[in-house]
Amino acid sequence: MILDGKCPTGPIEKTWDKHRFDLKLVNPANKRKYNIIVVGTGLAGGAAAASLGELGYNVQAFCYQDTPRRAHSIAAQGGINAAKAYPNDGDSIYRLFYDTIKGGDFRAREADVWRLAQVSNNIIDQCVAQGVPFARDYAGYLDNRSFGGAQVSRTFFARGQTGQQLLLGAYSALSRQIAAGTVKMYNRREMLDLVVVDGVAKGITCRNLITGELESYAADAVCLCTGGYVNVFYLSTNAMGCSVTANWKAYKKGAYFANPCYTQIHPTCIPQAGDYQSKLTLMSESLRNDGRCWVPKNKADLAKHPDEIPEEARDYYLERKYPSFGNLAPRDIASRAAKEQCDDGRGVGPGGRGVYLDFSTAIKRVGADTIKERYGNLFEMYEKITDENGYKRPMRMYPAPHYSMGGLWVDYNLQSNIPGLFVLGEANFSVHGANRLGASALMQGLADGYFVIPYTIGGYLAGIKPGTVTTADPEFKKSTNEVKAYSQKLLSINGKKTVSEFMRELGGLMWENCGMARTESSLKDNLKKIPALREEFWKNVKVSGTGGELNQDLENAGRTADFLEFGELMCRDALHRKESCGGHFREEYQDQGEAERDDVNFCYVGAWEFKGEKAEPELHKEPLKFDNVHLAVRSYK
Amino acid sequence: MSSHNEHKTMTLTLIVWRQKNATAQGKFDTYTAKGITEHHSFLEMLDVVNEDLIKGGKEPIMFDHDCREGICGMCSQVVNGVPHGGQERTTVCQLHMRKFKDGDTIYIEPWRARAFPIVRDLIVDRSALDTIIQAGGYTSCHTGGVPDGNAILVSKPDADYAMDAAECIGCGACAAACPNSAAMLFTSAKVAQLAALPQGKPEAAVRVKKMLDAHKECGFGNCSNHYECQAACPKGINVKFIAKLNREYLKAHLG
Numbered sequence: 107m108i109l110d111g112k113c114p115t116g117p118i119e120k121t122w123d124k125h126r127f128d129l130k131l132v133n134p135a136n137k138r139k140y141n142i143i144v145v146g147t148g149l150a151g152g153a154a155a156a157s158l159g160e161l162g163y164n165v166q167a168f169c170y171q172d173t174p175r176r177a178h179s180i181a182a183q184g185g186i187n188a189a190k191a192y193p194n195d196g197d198s199i200y201r202l203f204y205d206t207i208k209g210g211d212f213r214a215r216e217a218d219v220w221r222l223a224q225v226s227n228n229i230i231d232q233c234v235a236q237g238v239p240f241a242r243d244y245a246g247y248l249d250n251r252s253f254g255g256a257q258v259s260r261t262f263f264a265r266g267q268t269g270q271q272l273l274l275g276a277y278s279a280l281s282r283q284i285a286a287g288t289v290k291m292y293n294r295r296e297m298l299d300l301v302v303v304d305g306v307a308k309g310i311t312c313r314n315l316i317t318g319e320l321e322s323y324a325a326d327a328v329c330l331c332t333g334g335y336v337n338v339f340y341l342s343t344n345a346m347g348c349s350v351t352a353n354w355k356a357y358k359k360g361a362y363f364a365n366p367c368y369t370q371i372h373p374t375c376i377p378q379a380g381d382y383q384s385k386l387t388l389m390s391e392s393l394r395n396d397g398r399c400w401v402p403k404n405k406a407d408l409a410k411h412p413d414e415i416p417e418e419a420r421d422y423y424l425e426r427k428y429p430s431f432g433n434l435a436p437r438d439i440a441s442r443a444a445k446e447q448c449d450d451g452r453g454v455g456p457g458g459r460g461v462y463l464d465f466s467t468a469i470k471r472v473g474a475d476t477i478k479e480r481y482g483n484l485f486e487m488y489e490k491i492t493d494e495n496g497y498k499r500p501m502r503m504y505p506a507p508h509y510s511m512g513g514l515w516v517d518y519n520l521q522s523n524i525p526g527l528f529v530l531g532e533a534n535f536s537v538h539g540a541n542r543l544g545a546s547a548l549m550q551g552l553a554d555g556y557f558v559i560p561y562t563i564g565g566y567l568a569g570i571k572p573g574t575v576t577t578a579d580p581e582f583k584k585s586t587n588e589v590k591a592y593s594q595k596l597l598s599i600n601g602k603k604t605v606s607e608f609m610r611e612l613g614g615l616m617w618e619n620c621g622m623a624r625t626e627s628s629l630k631d632n633l634k635k636i637p638a639l640r641e642e643f644w645k646n647v648k649v650s651g652t653g654g655e656l657n658q659d660l661e662n663a664g665r666t667a668d669f670l671e672f673g674e675l676m677c678r679d680a681l682h683r684k685e686s687c688g689g690h691f692r693e694e695y696q697d698q699g700e701a702e703r704d705d706v707n708f709c710y711v712g713a714w715e716f717k718g719e720k721a722e723p724e725l726h727k728e729p730l731k732f733d734n735v736h737l738a739v740r741s742y743k
Numbered sequence: 744m745s746s747h748n749e750h751k752t753m754t755l756t757l758i759v760w761r762q763k764n765a766t767a768q769g770k771f772d773t774y775t776a777k778g779i780t781e782h783h784s785f786l787e788m789l790d791v792v793n794e795d796l797i798k799g800g801k802e803p804i805m806f807d808h809d810c811r812e813g814i815c816g817m818c819s820q821v822v823n824g825v826p827h828g829g830q831e832r833t834t835v836c837q838l839h840m841r842k843f844k845d846g847d848t849i850y851i852e853p854w855r856a857r858a859f860p861i862v863r864d865l866i867v868d869r870s871a872l873d874t875i876i877q878a879g880g881y882t883s884c885h886t887g888g889v890p891d892g893n894a895i896l897v898s899k900p901d902a903d904y905a906m907d908a909a910e911c912i913g914c915g916a917c918a919a920a921c922p923n924s925a926a927m928l929f930t931s932a933k934v935a936q937l938a939a940l941p942q943g944k945p946e947a948a949v950r951v952k953k954m955l956d957a958h959k960e961c962g963f964g965n966c967s968n969h970y971e972c973q974a975a976c977p978k979g980i981n982v983k984f985i986a987k988l989n990r991e992y993l994k995a996h997l998g
Contacts, residue, residue: 171809175913231892239905244899347809487837650797650802
């Protein structure tokens with residue numbers, strides 16, 4: 107089937123304004139009659155729940171943490187982009203749009219990206235009004251920095267904790283609505299099923315993580331703001347609780363999963379130290395504004411202290427390969443370059459999986475105090491984890507899974523192919539194409555939550571009668587029974603291997619065979635090994651405790667079971683996409699190490715439909731058209 | 744590289760608070776953690792213990808955790824009597840085992856405060872902190888109806904002061920450390936952040952009153968100037984914000 111994103115047509119500058127006008131409105135007095143479920147309280151979910159509640163809708167919001175303020179948006183460090191052009195350096199909405207399309211390697215929809223760039227400015231205004239303490243210059247104006255391969259300074263930031271501050275802004279707006287009674291907040295709930303009645307999304311089934319009880323919630327629309335899936339690699343920069351579960355349950359109820367193979371591997375993370383490790387820690391990309399990446403030219407120098415390696419024996423590989431962008435090359439490019447050096451046997455640190463990020467040149471130029479002011483918290487974090495002082499010795503870095511550009515398929519209204527199911531933020535596939543630019547995730551989450559969904563959900567709700575389905579509908583009972591049986595099955599296996607052992611094994615397969623570089627044979631290998639691992643899981647996993655209590659082992663088992671299915675779909679998507687683009691690098695398709703796109707055959711969104719446990723999923727395509735930014739080879743040389 | 748030996752491991756004795764649920768009687772149980780290296784984080788050390796427990800058919804130790812990089816505020820353990828374990832400006836998830844020695848005995852308990860009832864083992868209910876924010880920890884701006892970001896000037900010192908306060912991660916260690924179980928450092932951080940900014944000034948008086956009322960109603964005690972909160976705070980939030988809160992409170996009543 108050819109999918110239609112229902113994008114508005116005409117001059118790109120007018121698309122969002124025209125569309126907003128064309129959308130139907132819900133009468134203010136009628137809004138309270140509509141119930142909306144929002145799952146997840148990160149930037150997208152927190153902003154959506156707050157804004158929808160403020161409009162007068164009845165909102166029920168859910169998160170698996172003990173409070174909505176802990177969603178993993180909180181860990182974003184570097185900043186948020188906006189096309190304010192305050193520094194007078196040539197930025198514009200059009201340039202942000204252009205950079206995002208190009209940065210995404212021409213695999214995103216033009217209209218969606220335009221809208222993102224257009225509302226980016228409103229986001230900054232909104233956050234300032236909430237009291238987000240953005241960095242200011244001495245005159246009291248908002249400060250900007252250049253970030254992640256942009257040649258203009260359009261990134262707003264709050265020290266190294268921008269995600270935290272923006273999330274706390276959204277959380278404060280959400281708290282205000284909770285107090286006002288427009289939002290009912292359900293903490294420590296995990297969504298375990300989407301309830302679809304007559305083909306329309308009408309509710310969810312949750313597990314109360316404290317009591318273990320299964321709970322049904324009905325609504326007129328469901329918004330999934332449930333984040334990304336890179337924990338499929340086991341080790342990633344995501345929080346421990348991040349999973350594909352909510353999205354996967356929606357997929358199994360008929361929602362299409364788009365471009366699952368597009369994952370972002372962030373270039374600057376602290377290398378893995380041992381097998382026991384539970385997560386990887388990212389160090390903001392902003393470090394590359396002042397840090398220089400290098401490895402020794404000669405393998406003989408690997409064992410030496412970096413200070414003993416003279417300048418001429420160092421290979422500043424990013425500066426060498428990409429003279430115009432240098433150390434600021436986009437993430438996918440910088441990550442692959444690091445891997446290339448390590449594959450060449452010139453990686454540093456344990457296992458040869460690391461490159462140096464060296465601040466000595468910058469410290470000489472601006473002084474250690476300035477570096478400390480810019481990145482002090484990051485140096486501190488680095489030292490806590492590695493016991494090394496980044497001011498005195500170059501940091502060691504290695505790429506790690508960080509973000510998923512793929513996600514549930516949505517149209518221009520952020521509505522999936524299931525009517526009534528909306529998907530926001532990282533959970534959808536819409537704006538980043540095959541690679542996300544730095545400081546754009548925060549922008550997208552808040553754009554979707556504050557400024558897109560409040561309009562587009564109204565267009566949907568205005569066309570339906572409120573409250574037609576309640577939890578008395580048999581579909582809710584059916585869903586609850588299925589979830590219960592599934593948990594009981596997990597608990598009853600009582601095998602020999604723990605959930606973590608399976609998750610580590612899956613993560614290893616995904617990283618080796620579907621990670622920074624993929625080949626036809628590595629992917630085919632995974633398509634055999636993952637089903638085998640899944641089969642073993644269902645025969646030999648050991649899950650402790652019972653279903654009727656707080657049981658973290660059971661939570662992890664459910665998430666792992668979903669990753670064991672999702673990993674296969676991700677490999678299938680990567681196998682079918684016989685081209686390299688952005689974060690998807692197929693070794694067979696390259697031009698001297700650079701990704702080689704195939705616009706003739708693959709200029710489309712690939713969205714997969716679940717066809718049953720035993721059947722292969724079906725691929726649907728949404729062709730991508732580029733009327734404004736012309737398809738070109740993405741070069742940063 | 745630091746001068747460590749990758750193969751050297753530690754064996755530790757853990758004395759851990761176990762409690763089945765909110766109403767059950769809790770008690771300390773003793774466990775052995777083996778094969779721990781200096782690079783394990785404290786929570787990764789507990790992961791190792793839990794894997795053994797699960798394999799041995801026993802219930803793992805339940806504890807709250809999520810980002811494991813010190814920013815989400817979910818982890819919450821009292822280690823050897825000190826919330827987060829006593830390393831300066833460090834959450835327990837960022838505490839590393841190089842701070843311990845082979846053979847050490849480590850006591851691990853949940854946050855202890857009347858307003859934080861125990862949920863299970865090391866997990867407590869901190870929704871009281873949400874209640875305090877819901878009482879007024881925001882500016883009442885509507886989505887969309889706001890001026891340009893640069894229409895509101897904020898001097899750099901004010902912005903920096905607000906940011907110092909805003910770094911609070913809402914973990915609750917301040918209340919767990921306080922002999923009076925006060926969450927005053929937490930409450931003051933939000934009050935001070937918003938009172939320092941022009942955007943927060945119009946509601947400053949009503950905010951401080953409502954947030955302090957909520958603080959009291961939640962069952963937290965009052966500040967008695969022990970400064971234990973500042974010592975335990977993993978983000979280094981300064982007690983000067985409590986002084987600011989007191990000034991704001993006084994102003995609210997005089998005004």
